[in-house]
Amino acid sequence: MSNVKVIEPSKSSRRQRSRFIENQMRVAAYCRVSTDSEEQKTSYESQVLHYRQLVETKPEWDLVDIYADEAISGTQTSKRMEFQRMINDAVDGKIDLIITKSISRFARNTLDTLKYVRLLKEKNVAIMFEKENINTMTMNGEMLLVILSSLAQQESESISANVIMGLKMKMKRGEMVGYNGCLGYDYDPETKSISINEEEAEIVRYIFNRYVEGAGCFVIAKELTKLGYKTKKGSIRWHESTVRAMIKNEKYKGDLLQGKTFTVDPITHRRLDNMGEREKFYKENNHEPIISDEMFDRAQEILRMRSSRYNTKHDSRKFSRMHAFSSMCVCGFCGGTLIRRIWHHGTNHEKPAWQCAKCIKEGRKVCEHSKGIKEEMLEEAFVTMYNKVQKLFDTDIDEFLNNIEEALDVNSLRDEVKDLTIQIKKLEEKSQKLLDMRLEEKITEPDYNKKHHVIEKELNEFRDQREDRYETLQGEESISTRIKGFRNAFNHELKMDQFDxxxxxxxxxxxxxxxxxxxxxxxxxxxxxxxxxxxxxxxxxxxxxxxxxxxxxxxxxxxxxxxxxxxxxxxxxxxxxxxxxxxxxxxxxxxxxxxxxxxxxxxxxxxxxxxxx
Incomplete structure (x- = not known):
């Protein structure tokens, strides 16, 4: 076994950037007051005097400077010029120790405290908080960071909880919160309301019209880019996701849905889509609509049908529909999707055709009977079928659709949903009044909890009923919309001469x-x-x-x-x-x-x- 000599550390010396300094420490002091009142000015002057006298009593300390910010809030360190100057000097190796009255004086936002403590520790610069009696160099570093992190999380969670509660109250009152811009509308920060921007609204109408006509989001995005229209951010390049988000946006029919996302925690500030984990707040007729209810609902129905068709366990691709039969053709033998290929590519005889993807990728052993079919044959077959159904419409199908429409109960369901919404609104107003009484201490907490429980129970019952009726209504409205569309397609004498x-x-x-x-x-x-x-x-x-x-x-x-x-x-x-x-x-x-x-x-x-x- 080899002999190893242990060299003990020297406690009397500290390594700096370019030299060893023994028994002497360069000290800086930081002080701050938040207002410019006479009382605070006196406090500020007292802090400066205190630190000068403190340094004079320590022979081993050399005063570098006293950094002082007057009438500046501690929540934003970026706005404190003297604080930033002190940090820069410390990073540049001009300071060994910083003295300050307390953590709150150093940075009211303890997340900033943690950030700067870590930064300065890496540079061998200590911070001494007098009130808390913490020295970042003498105290166990990991324990210190745990304490500061705990303080930061506690403070942030407390502030975040209060902010969230305030925002929820605003949302319940129907106030617009956190508006991020919406093509077609201008926002007035004073009234916190939106109004139609006619120039942009034309783009919105174009998108919905094309979508209802049958164009996909990918195609519409290409058209908008080609036409030179600009997004809300001023970009002339449109993306499929932008178009889809606009089609989903309820603001275009005059309604307002808030609470679409939520913050997971106040430390990471990570946000997630609200899939039902948190409350949402929906207000009808909040502002002037750009799109009619009928067109918006039709667009949502098309979106749902396309999404349900392609968001399967084995196929989570986004729906783009670049070609007419894209993601529409299914193999009748194996159930796989057909993909578009070009036969005789690069010759004068090239033809687009559709073939089973499974057969192409995995071979005939998976799908032995499928064969490719020319795109023109698909188009020809559709035209033939359409014209035959067109001739049948007046003799038989029209009567059948009439019988279906008579069985629908759309108007009655709408009335039920409307009545339930009124009842819910009354109970929500009652709940709000009860909360106001509690905040004003007009009722005791036990009384509030008891009455609040009764109201919430009724609210949940009414909401469940409305959700049930609304689901049924959506289904029947979908039927009615499709029947109308079917009639529009066939209730005329126009013959389809070519593929549409x-x-x-x-x-x-x-x-x-x-x-x-x-x-x-x-x-x-x-x-x-x-x-x-x-x-x-x-x-x-x-x-x-x-x-x-x-x-x-x-x-x-x-x-x-x-x-x-x-x-x-x-x-x-x-x-x-x-x-x-x-x-x-x-x-x-x-x-x-x-x-x-x-x-x-x-x-x-x-x-x-x-x-x-």
Whole structure:
């Protein structure tokens, strides 16, 4: 074992930047007062005198300077010029020890205290807090930081809690809090209100109009960039996420939702989206709208449908829809998504086509029957199917949609939601008055808690009822909106001569490519167009349907096959109540059995929509 000599540390010397100084310390003092009152001025002069006398009593101390800020708040160290000068001198090696009266004099914000203590310790500069009797060089460093960190967290949490409570009270009163700018509106800081900026509002209207027409967020962003429109921040480059955020923004229909995000803790200031962990505050008709309720609701419905389609366990991609059939085509054999490829790329014969992604990436062993299909064939099939449904509309589908609309109870549900909202508002006002009485000490805390508990219980019951009614209302409004859209598409005599993407986006949910016939034989070119025609009824409607043993489905389908270079399309309804067959070659042959067995009853409306195969 080797002999190791231990060299003991020398307590009488301290290492500085470029020299050793024995038994002598360069000392600075810091003092501050927060106001310019006569009393505080006297305090300031007393502090200066105190430190001069203190240094004179210590032979081993050399006074470097006394740094003093007058009539300056301690919360913002960046505004204290003398404080900043002292820190710079310390970092430059001109100071060994800083003396100050207390932590609050050094920095009222203890987070700043912790920051500067760490900075100066790295430079071998000590700080002595007289009131707390803390010397950062003689006290255990880690223990000191724990204490200061604890103080910082306690103070920050206390301040943060008070601020949050104040903001919540403002939100409950309907006041706008933390406005960050919104394209289409100008903010008045004096009145804390927003008003329409007509020039910007035109951009907002353009975005919503294009989205409802069927354009995706990615496409709209490209259009806005090409047109040279500017964002609220002045950028001429638009992004898909910006457009999507605007479509979600309730301010454009005149409402105000606050509490969308919350701070996790006051130390890190990390913010998260409020997914229900904290309260939110919604105020209707808060300001002048740019977009009508109908258009805003239609946009949200399209957004929900697109999101639900693509936010699956295996596919969390953002929805962009660069091409008409992007993220819309599904393989009828393996369920995978079809992707767009260019056949004969780089030649005069290149053609866009759609192929099963699983088959391409994992091979035929995963999806042996799928085949690529040209984009023009998909477009041609859609045009053919649309024109056939157009001819059918006046004879059969219109009557079916009328029966569905009669079953909806939208107006009654709206009245219920409105009445419940009024009741909730009254209880919230009652709760606010009760809180004011408690703050003014007009009632005792036990009385307040007892009455507050009763009000909160009623509020929760009414809120649950409203949420339930609102969900049902949204479903039925969605049905009504889709039916209106369906009518708009087919309730006219216009024939589609060429492929129209807007109509595809508005009415087709997905396209299933490939499938098997009744005998199980693969049909790689069979196409199924699934329409957006879903309908949701009340609970007791579903119970009656369940009693009938009827399965409710939501699809309008079309099969497409290529025979001898000529497309053949077959249509038929496939519900529990009836059948409808139409063949493209023999359009005159129409076999219809009544789809409604018992007209006028709930049981007669078991079909959620029309199905064409």
């Amino acid at each position: 993407r807007d109509i595809l986006d508005n009415f087709i949910d997905k396209v299933i490519v490939g499938g098997k016939d009744e005998d199980g034989n693969p049909m790689p070119y069979a196409l199924t167009f699934v329409f957006k025609a879903g309908i949701k009824f009340s609970d007791d409607f579903y119970e009656k349907v369940a009693e009938l043993g009827t399965k409710m489905e939501t699809e309008i389908l079309s099969s497409y096959a290529k025979y001898d270079g000529k497309p053949a399309v077959t249509f038929a309804s496939n519900t529990a109540c009836g059948n409808l067959h139409i063949f493209i070659e023999e359009i005159s042959e129409l076999i219809i059995s009544s789809p409604l067995q018992n007209e006028g009853t709930v049981e007669s409306l078991i079909m959620e929509n029309y199905r064409i195969i």
